Amino acid sequence: MSKKELIVREEILGSNKKVAAEIREKLEAAGVLVVNLLSSPGSGKTTLLERIVETLHPTHPLAVIEGDIETERDADRIRRKGVPAWQITTGGACHLEAKMVGKLLPEIPAETKFLFIENVGNLVCPAGYDLGENIRCVLLSAPEGDDKPKKYPKAFASADCLIFTKSDLIPYLPFDLEKAGNEALDLNPRLRIFVTSALKGRGIAELARYFIESRVNMIQHQRHA
Amino acid sequence: MSKKELIVREEILGSNKKVAAEIREKLEAAGVLVVNLLSSPGSGKTTLLERIVETLHPTHPLAVIEGDIETERDADRIRRKGVPAWQITTGGACHLEAKMVGKLLPEIPAETKFLFIENVGNLVCPAGYDLGENIRCVLLSAPEGDDKPKKYPKAFASADCLIFTKSDLIPYLPFDLEKAGNEALDLNPRLRIFVTSALKGRGIAELARYFIESRVNMIQHQRHA
Numbered sequence: 074m075s076k077k078e079l080i081v082r083e084e085i086l087g088s089n090k091k092v093a094a095e096i097r098e099k100l101e102a103a104g105v106l107v108v109n110l111l112s113s114p115g116s117g118k119t120t121l122l123e124r125i126v127e128t129l130h131p132t133h134p135l136a137v138i139e140g141d142i143e144t145e146r147d148a149d150r151i152r153r154k155g156v157p158a159w160q161i162t163t164g165g166a167c168h169l170e171a172k173m174v175g176k177l178l179p180e181i182p183a184e185t186k187f188l189f190i191e192n193v194g195n196l197v198c199p200a201g202y203d204l205g206e207n208i209r210c211v212l213l214s215a216p217e218g219d220d221k222p223k224k225y226p227k228a229f230a231s232a233d234c235l236i237f238t239k240s241d242l243i244p245y246l247p248f249d250l251e252k253a254g255n256e257a258l259d260l261n262p263r264l265r266i267f268v269t270s271a272l273k274g275r276g277i278a279e280l281a282r283y284f285i286e287s288r289v290n291m292i293q294h295q296r297h298a
Numbered sequence: 299m300s301k302k303e304l305i306v307r308e309e310i311l312g313s314n315k316k317v318a319a320e321i322r323e324k325l326e327a328a329g330v331l332v333v334n335l336l337s338s339p340g341s342g343k344t345t346l347l348e349r350i351v352e353t354l355h356p357t358h359p360l361a362v363i364e365g366d367i368e369t370e371r372d373a374d375r376i377r378r379k380g381v382p383a384w385q386i387t388t389g390g391a392c393h394l395e396a397k398m399v400g401k402l403l404p405e406i407p408a409e410t411k412f413l414f415i416e417n418v419g420n421l422v423c424p425a426g427y428d429l430g431e432n433i434r435c436v437l438l439s440a441p442e443g444d445d446k447p448k449k450y451p452k453a454f455a456s457a458d459c460l461i462f463t464k465s466d467l468i469p470y471l472p473f474d475l476e477k478a479g480n481e482a483l484d485l486n487p488r489l490r491i492f493v494t495s496a497l498k499g500r501g502i503a504e505l506a507r508y509f510i511e512s513r514v515n516m517i518q519h520q521r522h523a
Contacts, residue, residue: 081306113338114421114450115442142422144449165452167392167422194450195422196339197367197392216441216464217340224369225339225419227390239441245470 085170089202092171096205099178100188101295106288107188109204111228112212114194117238119147120271121212122189126154128281135187138177140169142193157182168192168199175205187284200227208287214239215246219253222260229257234265236280241270310395314427317396321430324403325413326520331513332413334429336453337437339419342463344372345496346437347414351379353506360412363402365394367418382407393417393424400430412509425452433512439464440471444478447485454482459490461505466495 100107110118122137129135137158139147148160159180161173169192181188190206192199211232213221216239222229229235235257237250254266265283269276325332335343347362354360362383364372373385384405386398394417406413415431417424436457438446441464447454454460460482462475479491490508494501 075310078306078310081303085300085303113340113419113442114446115338115439141449143451144445146445146449167420193422194338195392195420197418197420198423214340214441216439216467217338220369220371221339224366224371226368242441242467242470245467 086201089171092175093203093205096171096175096178097207100205101207101291103183103185104288104292105181105185105188106208106284106291107190107204107206108284109206109209110189110191110212111196111199111209111232112192112194112214112238113196113217116194116212116214116217117271118191118194118212119150121236121238121269121277122191123150123154124271124274124277125189125281125284126151126156128277129187129284130154130156133186133285134182134184135189136181136185138169138174138188138190140173140191140193142166147191163193166193167195167197168202169204170202171204186288196221196225196228200231207291208233208284210234210236212236212238213253213257215242215248215250218247219249219256222253222256226260229264230260232261232264234267234283236276237266237268239270239272240268240275241273311426314396317400318428318430321396321400321403322432325430326432326516328408328410329513329517330406330410330413331433331509331516332415332429332431333509334415334417334431334434335437336417336421336424336434336457337419337439337463338421338442341419341437341439341442342496343416343419343437344375346461346463346494346502347416348375348379349496349499349502350414350506350509351376351381353502354412354509355379355381358411358510359407359409360414361406361410363394363399363413363415365398365416365418367391372416388418391418392420392422393427394429395427396429411513421446421450421453425456432516433458433509435459435461437461437463438478438482440467440473440475443472444474444481447478447482451485454489455485457486457489459492459508461501462491462493464495464497465493465500466498
């Protein structure tokens with residue numbers, strides 16, 4: 074990277090960090106837990122979200138922001154579940170930035186308790202951008218292979234939670250779940266790990282419980298602050 | 299994107315294009331066909347390359363450049379097949395650039411007929427960077443889903459060839475091959491399409507033949523130029 078590129082990049086990241094901190098503060102005060110979902114294209118972010126929505130909605134009011142290069146497809150899928158969803162199409166850009174999320178804050182209904190943000194499908198660039206989330210989840214689908222954590226370390230090192238998806242396909246794949254988990258824990262020992270299959274419903278209840286407990290912790294932490 | 303960002307980006311892309319054109323000219327003159335493989339992480343680029351290597355080597359001498367954020371894993375896999383391979387680790391950067399490839403040109407053995415470049419696993423950013431290739435292949439693995447072409451249009455619109463991978467998993471997946479192919483052809487009607495399974499050996503011979511024929515065409519085109 075040239076010196077000029079580096080300076081421009083530092084400026085962008087600095088201003089993104091500031092906006093993200095403002096979003097986090099604002100939404101925490103409103104009792105909204107923000108979850109940022111990060112993965113390769115086709116790891117199953119939207120399908121997992123559909124299952125999470127079915128589990129939490131309507132007892133735990135939630136809203137969803139969908140990030141994509143093009144198309145409204147993912148937001149349409151979530152809206153069909155009766156949940157408010159907004160699509161951000163980046164028109165070529167490879168990640169979401171905090172200011173894109175910030176613009177949508179006035180739209181979020183007052184009763185919302187969870188805001189899920191599905192990032193652009195990309196295991197590299199989104200890892201550098203805080204969106205104001207409380208929890209960052211990285212998804213790794215079994216067909217992607219068990220060698221991914223060390224090849225794409227930043228996504229795994231910066232996450233709070235690792236969600237293995239499409240675990241129903243493991244019998245048909247050369248995929249070692251323990252190896253992949255250990256490789257991720259090597260990079261980031263504080264990772265919470267969940268094994269899921271959106272198709273078979275595996276691990277969804279545990280994951281939903283983790284989000285609910287994380288929100289309770291967030292609110293208790295505020296009271297003690 | 300800010301005006302400053304745009305200017306820096308234009309400068310980078312302009313200089314990349316120039317270096318890419320030099321690489322293409324140099325390697326074409328030496329009778330080397332360059333193939334750039336582009337896809338999400340875990341679409342099966344390296345495994346497909348292993349099968350291609352087994353089919354072409356040693357009758358059709360080839361060399362491989364592996365791009366990754368971190369680790370030498372992929373180049374090691376190719377070297378084990380007895381083929382020269384170099385790993386470019388970008389240390390965080392989300393795509394290869396032509397100058398990274400240019401630096402390796404002096405290393406390529408004189409008898410080489412094919413140079414395969416495996417890009418960083420990313421369906422977004424690498425699409426903007428010409429590496430001096432004659433053929434750009436985009437891979438889409440069946441587990442990624444049949445809705446990807448229109449969600450990541452640049453990769454599909456800029457490719458010469460679309461390779462469906464992991465087709466052995468289709469029976470276990472909600473994946474419509476025809477739908478995905480038509481969506482890609484909508485974006486880019488000149489796409490050559492191959493359906494492969496590296497695990498079962500499906501489509502590998504056809505793909506190898508396509509590369510061999512493309513090299514013959516390249517050389518004939520030079521003679522008539």
